[in-house]
Amino acid sequence: MKSSNVVKVSFKEQMLQAREEAIIRTVNLLLAEKGFEAMTVDEVAASVGIAKASLYKHFPSKEDLAAAAMVSVMRRAQAFIATLPAEVAAVDKLRAVVRWTMEVKLAGEMPSLPSQNSKLRAALIGNRDYMDGLMEVSDALGSWIEAAQAQGAINSSIPAIAILYTVYARACDPVLEFLKMGGQHDDAQIIDLVMSTCFEGLNARPG
Amino acid sequence: MKSSNVVKVSFKEQMLQAREEAIIRTVNLLLAEKGFEAMTVDEVAASVGIAKASLYKHFPSKEDLAAAAMVSVMRRAQAFIATLPAEVAAVDKLRAVVRWTMEVKLAGEMPSLPSQNSKLRAALIGNRDYMDGLMEVSDALGSWIEAAQAQGAINSSIPAIAILYTVYARACDPVLEFLKMGGQHDDAQIIDLVMSTCFEGLNARPG
DNA sequence: GTCTATAATCAGATAGAC
DNA sequence: GTCTATCTGATTATAGAC
Numbered sequence: 001m002k003s004s005n006v007v008k009v010s011f012k013e014q015m016l017q018a019r020e021e022a023i024i025r026t027v028n029l030l031l032a033e034k035g036f037e038a039m040t041v042d043e044v045a046a047s048v049g050i051a052k053a054s055l056y057k058h059f060p061s062k063e064d065l066a067a068a069a070m071v072s073v074m075r076r077a078q079a080f081i082a083t084l085p086a087e088v089a090a091v092d093k094l095r096a097v098v099r100w101t102m103e104v105k106l107a108g109e110m111p112s113l114p115s116q117n118s119k120l121r122a123a124l125i126g127n128r129d130y131m132d133g134l135m136e137v138s139d140a141l142g143s144w145i146e147a148a149q150a151q152g153a154i155n156s157s158i159p160a161i162a163i164l165y166t167v168y169a170r171a172c173d174p175v176l177e178f179l180k181m182g183g184q185h186d187d188a189q190i191i192d193l194v195m196s197t198c199f200e201g202l203n204a205r206p207g
Numbered sequence: 208m209k210s211s212n213v214v215k216v217s218f219k220e221q222m223l224q225a226r227e228e229a230i231i232r233t234v235n236l237l238l239a240e241k242g243f244e245a246m247t248v249d250e251v252a253a254s255v256g257i258a259k260a261s262l263y264k265h266f267p268s269k270e271d272l273a274a275a276a277m278v279s280v281m282r283r284a285q286a287f288i289a290t291l292p293a294e295v296a297a298v299d300k301l302r303a304v305v306r307w308t309m310e311v312k313l314a315g316e317m318p319s320l321p322s323q324n325s326k327l328r329a330a331l332i333g334n335r336d337y338m339d340g341l342m343e344v345s346d347a348l349g350s351w352i353e354a355a356q357a358q359g360a361i362n363s364s365i366p367a368i369a370i371l372y373t374v375y376a377r378a379c380d381p382v383l384e385f386l387k388m389g390g391q392h393d394d395a396q397i398i399d400l401v402m403s404t405c406f407e408g409l410n411a412r413p414g
Numbered sequence: 415g416t417c418t419a420t421a422a423t424c425a426g427a428t429a430g431a432c
Numbered sequence: 433g434t435c436t437a438t439c440t441g442a443t444t445a446t447a448g449a450c
Contacts, residue, residue: 056446114242163409202362259427260437
């Protein structure tokens with residue numbers, strides 16, 4: 001009896017977790033496609049295939065849905081960062097992360113949140129998982145930035161924090177969508193272009 | 208009698224136009240501060256000091272309000288472009304426009320619109336004044352970009368359209384707000400930093 | 415936990431008097 | 433054209449049965 005119960009509970013929990021993951025995937029896609037304000041909870045419920053009330057049993061508010069999606073991408077970022085070999089040069093790790101970020105965005109999997117909404121900000125700041133992930137990612141990027149500056153690979157006259165913000169900003173760079181809408185370039189070309197403007201700048205190379 | 212009427216009508220029209228300009232100024236500030244979705248028509252009316260119904264006599268929809276604000280900044284851009292002397296190098300004109308754009312944004316006068324909202328897109332595309340202004344500005348910038356590339360000042364391996372988008376993107380660059388929130392730099396320093404990352408890139412200068 | 419049905423609210427837009 | 437008052441629809445969130 002006991003082992004049967006244990007199995008049953010575990011299975012139930014697995015189902016619940018799978019459903020939550022399905023919800024988060026849907027939220028992620030909708031946030032990437034239309035943004036936080038335009039995404040409605042009805043839409044999420046319909047897309048997942050469950051009732052809206054059931055959704056609210058899993059996540060107590062729309063803001064918490066968005067926060068869960070952010071936690072999800074933050075985990076993906078941490079996982080990607082963990083795959084980078086230690087012997088790679090700091091600047092190349094930075095470049096890899098910027099490239100990965102833009103790939104996720106072009107794949108339609110980068111949630112876009114308004115930076116002004118205060119309720120949403122509160123939900124994010126109050127979410128330990130999100131804040132922990134953000135800190136960990138920022139620590140990794142920050143150490144690479146400082147190393148790359150010390151090695152003379154990244155411009156040392158720019159504060160590390162400004163470099164960090166510039167890296168993060170690639171997650172919501174409208175140039176990617178504009179070039180994609182233009183239809184003249186495929187994703188790989190777009191990424192190469194923006195990588196170039198980001199690291200080499202708009203100026204012609206001297207010499 | 209006739210001349211008196213003429214004066215009266217002219218005065219009335221002046222008042223109307225002044226009120227419309229006040230509306231647009233308010234919309235401009237609110238759009239810059241909170242974005243299109245978060246800005247409410249009630250807010251606009253209250254801030255201008257008129258009834259909401261009166262607002263709708265001037266502008267038939269919220270989208271038209273936003274479009275009017277965009278027309279306003281577009282005119283300001285055209286005016287600024289017109290002040291640049293012909294003898295200035297193309298790349299320096301580009302730099303001047305990028306700098307001006309970021310100054311307007313840091314001053315809280317750059318309306319921020321969601322690029323996804325289709326109703327809003329329709330209103331903008333259907334607005335002849337906006338489209339004309341956008342075309343004129345894009346033509347000016349485009350010719351400077353091509354000239355600067357021909358002169359070896361701007362990287363020729365990047366398509367001109369990508370350069371143009373990168374310039375426009377400074378109008379909604381979150382790096383500016385983030386650095387401003389940090390409080391470690393004043394507006395002039397922030398602009399210099401982003402000017403540097405935009406044109407010189409993140410890489411250290413060779414040599 | 416999941417559902418149907420409903421509450422509660424808010425925001426865009428309008429009616430009609432003046 | 434401007435106002436007060438109202439309509440209409442959409443959206444977040446919840447009650448209560450199963």
